[in-house]
Amino acid sequence: MAIGRLASGALVSALLLSGCALLGGGSSKPLDTYELTAPAATSAGRRSGSQILVAEPTALKALDSENIVIKPSAGIIQYLSGAQWADRLPRIVQARLAETFQRSGRIGVGRPGEGLAIDYQLIIDVRAFEVRLDGGDRADVKLYVRILNDRNGVVRSARLFETSAAVGGGGNNAFVSALDAAFGSAATQIVEWTLTQI
Numbered sequence: 001m002a003i004g005r006l007a008s009g010a011l012v013s014a015l016l017l018s019g020c021a022l023l024g025g026g027s028s029k030p031l032d033t034y035e036l037t038a039p040a041a042t043s044a045g046r047r048s049g050s051q052i053l054v055a056e057p058t059a060l061k062a063l064d065s066e067n068i069v070i071k072p073s074a075g076i077i078q079y080l081s082g083a084q085w086a087d088r089l090p091r092i093v094q095a096r097l098a099e100t101f102q103r104s105g106r107i108g109v110g111r112p113g114e115g116l117a118i119d120y121q122l123i124i125d126v127r128a129f130e131v132r133l134d135g136g137d138r139a140d141v142k143l144y145v146r147i148l149n150d151r152n153g154v155v156r157s158a159r160l161f162e163t164s165a166a167v168g169g170g171g172n173n174a175f176v177s178a179l180d181a182a183f184g185s186a187a188t189q190i191v192e193w194t195l196t197q198i
Contacts, residue, residue: 013041031084033034034068034176036092038099039184041191050119051108051196053150054098057090057124064090071128080131083172089129093143093183097124100187104196120156120198121148122190127160129183131175138166139178141186149196155198161186 062069067087068080085092092113101109110116130143146158165181167174 023191033086035086035182038094038096039188041104041188042101048107051116052120054122056094057126059090059126063126069131071132073134097187118150121150139165140181
């Protein structure tokens with residue numbers, strides 16, 4: 001009787017362990033995690049005495065996440081398999097754009113909560129940040145930017161920045177590299193334009 005109970009116990013344990021394996025207990029592959037880089041904006045030109053705050057950008061739900069957007073055709077949104085951003089995309093855009101301003105050395109810049117006396121806010125709407133696969137694989141970035149006078153609430157200037165970069169090769173690294181290149185071009189243009197407006 002004791003031997004029968006031991007055998008039953010061993011069988012139940014074996015079934016439980018095999019069940020854990022079938023459920024993927026720790027065997028699933030982790031997602032590749034990606035960041036954007038801050039381009040080295042030119043330091044040539046006058047230095048502004050103003051200080052600017054880069055607010056967290058707004059975006060539709062499809063872009064306001066860690067998912068990397070792929071568009072196989074117009075009107076269809078998918079996410080890059082096995083990959084993710086290191087944080088929500090708007091937070092990464094905010095951090096890297098602020099860093100691009102800092103690297104220019106031409107204006108004081110900060111983010112909310114840093115206690116700076118602010119003259120202007122940069123308000124950004126992420127309208128596109130995706131890899132397009134519908135005829136010539138490319139990364140498209142569209143950022144609508146407004147410069148808001150923080151002292152009177154008046155929009156000083158506004159502009160849509162649209163940049164693209166070809167995807168060189170296949171796989172997740174190639175897709176994200178193209179997105180990084182398109183963002184870098186947009187970030188550089190935004191810094192240069194902003195400094196001509198304030």
